[in-house]
Amino acid sequence: MTIFIEFIVSFFLVLGAFFALAGSIGSYRLPDFFSRLHGPTKSTTLGVGSMAVASAIYFSFQSGRISLHEVLITLFLFITAPISAHFLAKAALHQRLHQKKEGTEKIS
Amino acid sequence: MMTGETFLSVAVQAAMGMLLVGMVMVLFRLAKGPGAADRVIAMDLLSVLVVAFLVVLSIHTRKTSYMDVAIAYACIAFLGTIALVRFIHRASVQKQLRQKQKTPARPLPDHSGEKNHD
Numbered sequence: 001m002t003i004f005i006e007f008i009v010s011f012f013l014v015l016g017a018f019f020a021l022a023g024s025i026g027s028y029r030l031p032d033f034f035s036r037l038h039g040p041t042k043s044t045t046l047g048v049g050s051m052a053v054a055s056a057i058y059f060s061f062q063s064g065r066i067s068l069h070e071v072l073i074t075l076f077l078f079i080t081a082p083i084s085a086h087f088l089a090k091a092a093l094h095q096r097l098h099q100k101k102e103g104t105e106k107i108s
Numbered sequence: 109m110m111t112g113e114t115f116l117s118v119a120v121q122a123a124m125g126m127l128l129v130g131m132v133m134v135l136f137r138l139a140k141g142p143g144a145a146d147r148v149i150a151m152d153l154l155s156v157l158v159v160a161f162l163v164v165l166s167i168h169t170r171k172t173s174y175m176d177v178a179i180a181y182a183c184i185a186f187l188g189t190i191a192l193v194r195f196i197h198r199a200s201v202q203k204q205l206r207q208k209q210k211t212p213a214r215p216l217p218d219h220s221g222e223k224n225h226d
Contacts (some may be wrong), residue, residue: 003115006115006116007115007146009116009119009167010115010116010118010119011119012119013119013120013122013123013164013167014119014122014123014126016123016160017122017123017124017126017127017160017164018126019156020126020127020130020156020157020160021126021127021129021130023130023153024129024130024131024133024134024157025133027133027134027137027149028133028134028136028137029151033143033145036137036149037149038147040149041149041152041153044153044156044157044160045156047160048156048159048160050162051112051123051160051163051164052163054163054167055163055164055166055167055175058167059166059172059223062170063172067172067175069172069179070163070175071174072179073159073163073175073176073178073179073182076179076182076183076186077156077159077182080182080186081156081171083186083190084152084186084189084190084193087134087151087190087193087194087197088145088152088189088193089202090197091145091193091196091197092143092145094197094201094204095143095145095196095198095200105130
């Protein structure tokens with residue numbers, strides 16, 4: 001394995017870890033519920049996708065044939081993350097409308 | 109003297125450290141979150157971080173079998189998130205219905221023969 005491949009894999013790994021860390025810090029720091037739903041979900045999904053790209057490059061050049069497990073993980077996460085975020089937004093929207101009609105303050 | 113192998117191992121360890129710090133942040137949010145929906149978001153995010161950690165672990169140990177673990181974990185985490193969200197949504201809907209009818213909290217329906225459907 002050449003050193004060039006190692007550099008590419010390391011770059012994608014650190015990039016994905018950076019995005020995942022940014023999403024986690026955003027999940028801790030952001031003030032509102034919907035901003036916490038919007039920002040960190042997408043950032044962390046991008047981080048996992050970047051790490052999967054790094055792993056695909058690494059195992060493709062290590063074993064000599066194209067490995068497709070990482071593509072499967074990336075595809076699955078890119079399909080399921082918007083679905084769960086949509087359901088969460090719908091549930092929270094319903095809850096907040098209900099609570100605003102009730103007269104108490106917001107749930108965030 | 110830094111060869112490519114040590115460079116990759118340093119990158120793997122840095123990625124693992126960043127992911128662990130992110131998991132700690134998400135756990136703080138999980139403990140702190142004011143509502144139930146915040147905690148569900150935190151658990152979803154934690155599962156995504158665990159999948160990322162499994163991917164990095166597969167590079168670290170050079171075994172592709174951790175990929176299958178990551179796929180199975182992603183499936184189960186998605187199902188768990190959907191179940192929790194459905195639970196929250198259904199509880200909110202029932203609360204709103206109860207408030208609309210201006211009736212006190214109905215006890216759990218017992219199917220012991222009597223008809224108390226309204």
